[in-house]
Amino acid sequence: MQKSLIGLGFTMALLCGASFVHAERETEMFIPIGQSPGLSDKLTIIGEVQAVSADGQTITVGTPSGSHGATLTERTKIWLDRSTVKLTNLYGSSSDVQIGRTVEIDYENHTPNGSARWIKVKITEP
Amino acid sequence: MDQPSHYNNAPNLIFILLIITATSSALVLGSCQSIPNTDPESELIAKGRDIFFNETFNGNGRTCGTCHREENNLTIDPAFIATLPDDDPLFVAEFEPALKENFENPRLMREFGLILENLDGFDDLPNKFTLRGVPHTLALRTSIESPQGPRTGWSGDGAPGDASLRSFATGAVIQHFTETLNRIPGVDFRLPTDEELDALEAFQLSLGRQKDLMLPLPLKGTVAKRGQEIFRDNSLGKCNICHSNAGANASFGGQNLGNANFNTGVEELPDQPQDLTGELVPPDDGFGTPGDGTFNTPPLVEAADSGPFFHNNAIETIEGAVAFYDGESFNNSPSGRFLASIDPDGVGIELDGTQIVEIAAFLRVINTLENIRQSIESLEQGAQNGFAIRNAARRAFGAALNETNDSIRVLEGGGLHPEAVAHLQEAKRLTERAARRLFFRKRPADAAIRELQAAREQMVEAS
Numbered sequence: 001m002q003k004s005l006i007g008l009g010f011t012m013a014l015l016c017g018a019s020f021v022h023a024e025r026e027t028e029m030f031i032p033i034g035q036s037p038g039l040s041d042k043l044t045i046i047g048e049v050q051a052v053s054a055d056g057q058t059i060t061v062g063t064p065s066g067s068h069g070a071t072l073t074e075r076t077k078i079w080l081d082r083s084t085v086k087l088t089n090l091y092g093s094s095s096d097v098q099i100g101r102t103v104e105i106d107y108e109n110h111t112p113n114g115s116a117r118w119i120k121v122k123i124t125e126p
Numbered sequence: 127m128d129q130p131s132h133y134n135n136a137p138n139l140i141f142i143l144l145i146i147t148a149t150s151s152a153l154v155l156g157s158c159q160s161i162p163n164t165d166p167e168s169e170l171i172a173k174g175r176d177i178f179f180n181e182t183f184n185g186n187g188r189t190c191g192t193c194h195r196e197e198n199n200l201t202i203d204p205a206f207i208a209t210l211p212d213d214d215p216l217f218v219a220e221f222e223p224a225l226k227e228n229f230e231n232p233r234l235m236r237e238f239g240l241i242l243e244n245l246d247g248f249d250d251l252p253n254k255f256t257l258r259g260v261p262h263t264l265a266l267r268t269s270i271e272s273p274q275g276p277r278t279g280w281s282g283d284g285a286p287g288d289a290s291l292r293s294f295a296t297g298a299v300i301q302h303f304t305e306t307l308n309r310i311p312g313v314d315f316r317l318p319t320d321e322e323l324d325a326l327e328a329f330q331l332s333l334g335r336q337k338d339l340m341l342p343l344p345l346k347g348t349v350a351k352r353g354q355e356i357f358r359d360n361s362l363g364k365c366n367i368c369h370s371n372a373g374a375n376a377s378f379g380g381q382n383l384g385n386a387n388f389n390t391g392v393e394e395l396p397d398q399p400q401d402l403t404g405e406l407v408p409p410d411d412g413f414g415t416p417g418d419g420t421f422n423t424p425p426l427v428e429a430a431d432s433g434p435f436f437h438n439n440a441i442e443t444i445e446g447a448v449a450f451y452d453g454e455s456f457n458n459s460p461s462g463r464f465l466a467s468i469d470p471d472g473v474g475i476e477l478d479g480t481q482i483v484e485i486a487a488f489l490r491v492i493n494t495l496e497n498i499r500q501s502i503e504s505l506e507q508g509a510q511n512g513f514a515i516r517n518a519a520r521r522a523f524g525a526a527l528n529e530t531n532d533s534i535r536v537l538e539g540g541g542l543h544p545e546a547v548a549h550l551q552e553a554k555r556l557t558e559r560a561a562r563r564l565f566f567r568k569r570p571a572d573a574a575i576r577e578l579q580a581a582r583e584q585m586v587e588a589s
Contacts, residue, residue, distance in 0.1 A: 026247045026415060027297040028286040030309045037296050037323055038288025088308040091249055 029079040030089050033104040033120045043110045049099050056094045061103060070105050070116045072097070077118040085126050096121050167328065174329025177322050185303030185315035186222060187215035190295065190326070193241065193260045193302070197528050199432045200333065201262040203239045203439075224306040228252055231405060238400050238439050243301055245281070246415045251307065256410040257400060259439035264334030264428045266291060269374035272384035280437035281413040282387045282422035292327040335427060335496060338373040341366070344587035345491060347543060353488030356481050363485055364465055364475055365426075365451075372492055374425040387413050387420035391459025392436045392450070399440065410438060419460075430486075430493035430539075431532040444540075445486040452477045483540075490540040491585050494533045498578045501529040505557065505578075509571035516564065523561035523571075530554045530578070546584035553577035 034040045047063035057072050072078075078092040081104075097103065102122040108115045179191035192215050194200040202216070210216060219230035228251035234240040240257040247254055258280050270276045270291055278284035278294050286300075287293035295318050305314040318326065341358055345351040356363040357372070368388060370377035376386040393409055400407045411417025421437050429435070435447035456462045457474040466474040477485070508522030534550045537543050556574035560567045 025283055025286040025289070025297050026244060027300040029248065030300045030311065031286060031296065031317065032311055035311075035317060036287045037293035037318075037320075038290055040287075043288070083311050086310055086313055088310055091247075 028118065029077075029091070029120075030083075032083040033081050033102065033122050036104070036106070039106055040104065044104050044106045045112060046102070046104045049097060049101050049103055052097060052099060056097070059097055059103075061105065068105070069113045070107065070119070071114065072119070073115050075108075076116045079118065079120050080123045081120045082123045082126075084122065084124060087123075087126060092121055170325050170328040171332045172329075174325035174327070174332075177318075177326055178329055181322070182215075183299045183303050183315045183318065185299065186218045186225065186305050188218065188303050189215070190298065192216050194263050197524070199262050199428070199528075199532065200264055201260045201432050203259075203432075203434060204237060207236055207239060222305075225304075228255075228307060231257065234400050234403065234405055234407070237403070239434065240400060240439060241302070246411070246417070248309070253406070253408065255408060257407055258410070258437050259434060261424060262334075262428055262432045263330050264432075265336075265373070265425045266333065267331050267336050268338050269423075269425045270385055272386060277385045277387065277422050280421055281410075281417065282385075282420070283413050290327075291330060292323045295323060295326045334500070335425075338371045338375070339427060339492065341371045343492070343495075344589070345488075346585055346587060347487065347491060349484050349487040350491040350542065350585070351488075353481075353484035353486065353491075356477070357485050357488055361469070363477065363481070365485065367465075368423055368461075369426045372426040372489070374423045376423065385423060387422050388461045389419040389459055390421070390451075390461045391455040391457075392421065392438065392440060393419070394455040394459065395440050395450070395453075396455075398438065400438065412437075426489055427492050427496050430490045430536045431497065443486075444489055445483060448477075448485045448489070449482045451475045452482060487540050487542055490536045490542055494536050494543075494546075495582060495586060497529040497533040497536070498582050501526040501533070501553070501557075502575050502578055504529065505560070505571045505575050508560065509568040519567060520561060523557055523567075526574070527554065527557050527561065530557060533581070543581075543584050546581040549577045549581035549584065553581065 028036065031037075034046055036044065040046070045061060045063050045068050047061040047068070049059055050062045050067060051060040053059070059070050059072070061068050061070065072094050076094075078094065078096060080090040080092040080096060082089055097119060098121075104120040106117045106119075107113075108117045177190075178194070179189055179196065182189055193202055195202055195206065198206045207216065213221065216235070217232065219225045219235075220232050228242075230242045231240065234257055239259055241260060242255050242257055244251065244254065245256050261280060270278055272282075276285075276290045278289070278291055283289065284297065285291065285294040286297045299315050299318060300309055300311075303315045308314055311317050342354055345354055357365040360367060366372075367378055368376045368386065370382070374385050376383040389412070393412075398407075411419055413420045413422075429447070430444045433439075433442060433444060433447070435441045435444070436450075441447050441450060450456055451462075452475055457466070462474040466472050504522045504526035508519045508526065511519035511522065530550055530553050534547055534554070537547050537550070553574045556570045556577060560570040560574060563570070
């Protein structure tokens with residue numbers, strides 16, 4: 001009986017715990033690079049894109065603490081941060097992640113060098 | 127014999143001296159009691175309160191308090207909305223040209239208290255949105271923690287950034303405070319600072335209950351008492367599985383699962399009021415993008431006076447909300463099927479009319495008990511505030527009055543505890559008297575507290 005209750009509890013835990021809370025709230029796209037509350041400077045990396053693989057799916061970013069890799073997956077959200085030129089932020093694509101551009105990367109499970117959950121790309125020209 | 131004139135003036139002089147003495151005493155007492163609170167947490171909460179109700183973040187005029195009204199259980203509903211003037215910032219989409227399209231649906235806001243949110247993205251504003259009610263922000267201390275992290279908002283993913291309650295305000299400003307749909311920080315609004323987020327979080331966590339109830343309560347009312355039994359019966363009501371101790375946390379097999387998300391089939395309800403209007407109401411897919419159909423579990427202690435119910439305000443009454451779990455939409459949902467799978471008879475939730483009303487009566491009574499607790503707390507606070515901080519006293523008495531009014535409404539709505547209602551009516555009268563007074567407020571406040579305690583004793587055995 002005890003075992004079956006524990007089993008049911010475990011099933012219940014799976015049922016209600018299936019959703020990891022860090023699904024991305026879409027308002028994130030309007031938050032400028034470096035200002036994401038609780039993430040920027042703690043769990044994300046901010047730096048300049050140093051390299052992009054031929055297929056555009058892997059990038060290397062140079063930060064003050066060294067270089068970090070990131071993999072772009074079909075789940076990765078890419079946003080264009082145009083806040084410095086006072087324009088609305090836009091949805092982007094992997095082609096916007098270009099060498100020399102400043103990016104902020106939030107990793108899935110906050111594991112550096114893994115898959116990117118989202119990437120913000122700073123756009124400095126109107 | 128004629129007396130010197132100064133003798134004739136003696137009574138006047140005494141009167142003036144008395145006035146001066148009384149005024150000085152009041153000012154001294156008042157100033158003593160208005161010494162700034164040096165408790166850093168209290169200061170942070172006070173700062174958070176000020177931001178919550180007054181800060182527009184250079185946006186369209188809305189504040190957090192625009193939707194989370196202090197005088198209405200930190201939420202809004204159609205009846206409350208109907209009392210607001212047309213120039214209230216809530217209606218900004220009706221008078222601000224830049225927000226006329228794709229920011230709110232004014233008809234559904236006024237008729238059903240629904241607020242527009244772009245939960246699945248901002249790339250197709252005319253068609254991609256959800257319409258949700260405003261959840262109250264009471265008892266957050268007890269209702270957002272889960273093993274997977276904090277769960278905020280109706281689908282548990284309300285905050286950007288680290289998904290915490292602290293970060294929630296940033297998302298709310300972007301969604302609801304913007305001057306135009308461009309949503310450019312520094313142009314259409316400003317983002318909250320770290321200090322403001324800290325204060326807002328502290329204030330929100332200070333609201334309402336700070337801990338869960340410990341059921342069963344020694345209730346006196348026959349109907350509510352039976353309602354509590356059904357609520358806690360994991361083979362009948364099964365409510366306590368997801369709403370442990372009538373809170374927002376799930377508990378099963380001895381395990382506390384924290385605040386959880388479930389797909390209970392609310393979206394599958396037929397004839398949802400907003401769908402009957404002919405307005406575009408896209409389906410709400412809940413948690414995540416695309417959503418997984420799950421929604422967050424709210425606490426139930428605060429439910430009876432904070433309807434309408436569910437994420438889409440689909441059901442107006444607490445009885446209707448309980449009855450939902452007896453219906454096909456719930457029993458065919460993943461959660462309903464799960465309950466059926468662990469039931470020896472393969473039943474999800476099956477209740478009869480009397481049992482539905484009994485559970486609702488239980489929820490009405492525990493809501494009233496919480497309102498009384500809050501009323502007493504506010505009255506005590508109001509009575510302590512001196513002349514010099516009469517605004518704080520007025521606010522405290524106002525809060526007590528709101529809670530007492532809610533208590534009366536909640537009990538009367540269920541035909542429950544008429545003797546308790548009589549005590550509550552008297553408590554209301556005394557609270558109003560205390561609120562009107564500049565001095566000597568403690569006496570009517572204390573009398574109001576005694577009436578509230580008497581009302582409570584009608585409903586629950588003294589511990």
